[in-house]
Every structure is written in C-alpha cells, then in structure tokens.
Amino acid sequence: MLVDYHVHGIGHRTNKHTAPELAKYIEQGIAQNLTEIGFADHDEYLLELDFSSFLYLQRRYPQIRLRLGLEVDYRPGQEKILGQRLAPYQFDYLIGSIHFIGDWPFDHPAYTAGYAAWDIDELHQTYFSLVTQMVRSGQFDIVGHLDLIKVFGYRPRRSVLDLAGSTLSAIQESGMTVEINTAGWYKPVAEVYPGRDLLEECFRLGIPITLSSDAHAAQDVGRDIARAREMAWAVGYRQVAVFEKRQRSLLPL
Numbered sequence: 001m002l003v004d005y006h007v008h009g010i011g012h013r014t015n016k017h018t019a020p021e022l023a024k025y026i027e028q029g030i031a032q033n034l035t036e037i038g039f040a041d042h043d044e045y046l047l048e049l050d051f052s053s054f055l056y057l058q059r060r061y062p063q064i065r066l067r068l069g070l071e072v073d074y075r076p077g078q079e080k081i082l083g084q085r086l087a088p089y090q091f092d093y094l095i096g097s098i099h100f101i102g103d104w105p106f107d108h109p110a111y112t113a114g115y116a117a118w119d120i121d122e123l124h125q126t127y128f129s130l131v132t133q134m135v136r137s138g139q140f141d142i143v144g145h146l147d148l149i150k151v152f153g154y155r156p157r158r159s160v161l162d163l164a165g166s167t168l169s170a171i172q173e174s175g176m177t178v179e180i181n182t183a184g185w186y187k188p189v190a191e192v193y194p195g196r197d198l199l200e201e202c203f204r205l206g207i208p209i210t211l212s213s214d215a216h217a218a219q220d221v222g223r224d225i226a227r228a229r230e231m232a233w234a235v236g237y238r239q240v241a242v243f244e245k246r247q248r249s250l251l252p253l
C-alpha cells in the first residue's frame with residue numbers, strides 16, 4: 001500500500017488550511033495511487049488547522065483515507081507544556097522531530113555557518129541524543145526524518161550505526177514507528193531519511209516503518225513514495241504502519 005504520512009497542508013505558511021487548498025493535496029495523492037494521506041503540519045501552526053474541513057473532504061474523496069497528524073518540534077524540557085497544548089485535540093498520530101540543537105535551526109539553509117563550530121562526530125552524537133530524548137518522552141508515534149543531521153552532507157567520521165545505536169534501541173523499546181522520508185533525496189545530501197544502513201538496522205530490530213514525502217506543496221504529495229516502498233521491500237519489510245486515533249495498524253506493504 002502506498003501511503004504518505006507526512007504532508008504539510010500549510011507548508012511554511014505558504015498555503016491556507018482550507019478545504020479548497022487541501023483538496024489539491026488530496027487530488028495529487030489520488031493521482032499518485034495513495035490509499036492514505038496523513039496531514040501533519042508543524043505544531044507552530046496548530047491554531048490555524050481547520051479540523052472541520054476534514055469531515056467534508058473525507059466525504060468528497062471516499063477513494064482515499066484521510067488522517068490528521070501533527071509534526072511536533074521536540075524541545076527537551078517542554079514535555080509538560082506540549083502535553084497541555086495538545087490535550088484538547090484528537091490527532092491520529094504525532095510525529096516527533098528534531099529541528100533545533102539549542103536554538104540553532106541546523107536544517108535551515110540560512111544557518112549552515114553553524115556547522116563550522118562543531119566537531120562533526122560530536123554534532124551527530126548530540127543530534128541523536130536529542131532524538132533519543134524525544135523517543136523516551138513517550139509522547140509521539142512516529143520518528144520524523146531519523147537522520148536529518150546529514151541534510152547538508154556533513155557526514156560523521158564514525159559509523160552512523162555506532163552514533164545512532166542507542167537511539168535505535170530506544171525506538172525499539174518504545175514501540176515507535178520510523179518514517180521513510182523521501183524529502184532527503186531532494187536536499188544537498190541527496191539521500192532518503194533514514195539511509196539504507198540505518199533502515200536495515202531498523203528492520204533487524206523489528207521497528208515498523210511508514211512512508212512519507214514531507215511535502216510542503218500539493219505537487220510534492222506522494223513524491224518518490226513508490227521508490228521508498230521498493231527500498232523498504234528490498235530491505236525486507238512487508239508491512240507499512242498506519243494510524244487512527246493514536247492506534248497503529250500494519251497493512252501489507
């Protein structure tokens with residue numbers, strides 16, 4: 001099954017969360033043969049989400065299942081505040097993502113100068129320890145772009161399997177799902193998140209996967225999802241995770 005579980009209907013405030021705008025995403029998803037599309041906008045736009053449009057859109061497009069998630073920018077120490085902010089809402093799933101190290105937005109093209117301040121292995125170690133904290137918080141269902149720290153192609157000297165080893169153990173213990181996020185193929189690193197080595201290790205550890213494009217515009221919905229599915233299949237996966245009201249099911253891949 002082709003699903004796209006990481007779609008930004010609002011983009012970076014480049015679109016509005018309205019039925020006509022979201023319909024463009026859904027129609028692209030149908031054109032890409034998706035059976036499910038999961039909208040997961042950044043949590044900073046939480047108050048701009050129009051939940052009522054989803055009921056209407058699901059009726060209008062019965063041929064594709066709509067899910068509503070949220071991509072949360074995890075910050076250590078903010079777990080309680082986050083829990084309070086999200087308590088009024090019923091999402092199908094939450095993606096936990098690391099976009100900041102301290103107050104440095106390391107994946108933002110305008111802030112790449114920050115890399116010069118780090119030993120590259122320490123940077124990767126610091127990033128993965130933040131992912132581990134996010135996982136251990138127990139607040140999320142899906143690990144967003146697991147190895148995003150490689151986005152600009154600054155690779156560690158040490159093996160990524162060493163650097164991410166305890167993170168993968170934490171994911172395994174937590175029961176979380178890892179997304180195969182195809183956006184990495186379009187970044188300077190030109191590699192999917194997670195890379196093949198990490199994905200093979202996820203499979204070995206029995207960590208489920210889902211598929212995602214991280215589309216911030218309608219035309220990118222479903223982008224390379226079929227390619228990601230092929231990669232998952234080649235690694236050994238035969239199931240893909242989907243979510244409803246924070247409950248995971250596994251469908252045939």
Ligand SMILES: [Zn+2]
Nearest residue numbers: 071097144145
């Ligand atoms: Zn993200």
Ligand SMILES: [Zn+2]
Nearest residue numbers: 006008071214
């Ligand atoms: Zn995203």
